[in-house]
Amino acid sequence: MKFKNSNSCIIAHGDLDGIISAAVLVINLNIPVTKRNIIYTQPFELDKIIISDWIKKIYVTDIAVNNREPEMTKRFIDMYREEIVLWIDHHIGYSLLEEWLGEDKVIAGDSPSCPQLMKDNGFIVPEEWLAAANAADRPTDYPETDLSRFLNKALKAVILKNGSNEIEKYFVMENIVLYLVKSYRGKDASMEKQVIERYGKMYDEFMKNTEEAVKRIKDLELKCKYKVGYLRLEKGEGSIDLTRLFIEAYKIYDIVIVQRYNIEEEVTIISTKLKEIDLVKLFDLVSGASFRVTLKGSHKEILEIIKERLERLR
Ligand SMILES: [Mn+2]
Structure with a gap:
């Protein structure tokens, strides 16, 4: 099969919504699925991607304006203004895209997902893909589907996997x-299915590890008005889903401390479910999320500091 658009490239957000919208572009524009033609990235890493000289058309999908540094997104647009054909986005800040790129080149709006936006603008979007993308990006409004669960498990596994690159x-x-794309075109996609299944099984394993880890969380019994849970993960333990672990731990604890290794480096993650606690302030940090911070350094020393700080909260 000859591709019309081998000089086209898709830049997609590396989450399920972004990946499905890349597939929508592929089937609508007949763009080859190769490493050169589809780049998966994050909004804050847009300035790190390398686009080959022979790429004449760029399609961007599900990439938001970088909220910490909008100028970075602007610079990217200025650099590839000629090549950018279309930018599809549904994140807050999309009006800046219209301003910088011109409305003709932007499909944007408040929408549950990018495939939804594309469908509303005349693209062919299989129903199953649409439902999966909506469920992936707006889980509170759209129920999980077999496809969203199947694909998301593989995606989460590779992200959670220790040392995955x-x-x-x-x-x-x-x-x-x-x-x-192959399933849509009625072609044999069994190899791809096997890969996705393999990573899905890995995710099930990580979930099991997470459940086990939750049971090991101990009460630190601090002289503090909050209930503080503590977990230490040893070197070489199986991967866990930290987000999941915190959700479970919050059923008992207000604040949860996890000490683990990042390769050889000792890291400590502190997370809270309470809005009244600002961890960035509490630990005199310059930035971070108020509900979750990561500290590096000796586990023992850091734990002493944390205890001392938390015990100020009586
Ligand atoms: Mn999205």
Whole structure:
């Protein structure tokens, strides 16, 4: 099969919504699914991607204006203004895209997902893909589907996996796009399906590890008005889903401390469910989220500091 658009490239957000919208572009514009033609990234890493000289058309999908540094997104637009054909986005700040790029080149709006926006603007979007993208990006409004669960498990597994790198993430994302596109075209997608299943099983394993880890959380019994849970993860333990762990731990604790290793580095993550606590302030940090901070350094020393700070909260 000859591709009309081998000089086109898609830049997609590396989450399920972004990946499905890349597949929508592929089937509508007949763009090849190769590493050169589809780039998966994050809004804050847009300035790090490399686009080959022979790319003449760029399609961007599900990439928000970088909220910490909008100028970075602007610079990217200025650099590739000629090549950018279309930018599809549904995140807050999309009006800046229209301002910088011109309304002709932007499909944007408040929408549950990018495939939804594309469908509303005349693209062919299979119903199953649309439902999966909506469920992935707006889980509170749209129920999970078999497809969203199947694909998201693989995606989460490769992200959670200890020591997984960009190449492996790309591998899974590319397999998801190929799986969708080949299935849509009625071609054999069993190889891709196998890859997705393999990572799905890995995710099930990580969930089991997470459940086990939740049971090991201990009460620190501090002289503090909050209930503080503590967990230490040893080197070489299986991967866990920290977000999931915190959700479970919040059923008992207000604040949860997890000490673990990042390769050899000792890291401590402190997380709270209470809005009244600002962890950034409490630990004199310059930035971060008020509800979750990561501290580096000796576990023992950091834990002493944390205890001392938390005990100020009587
Ligand atoms: Mn999205």
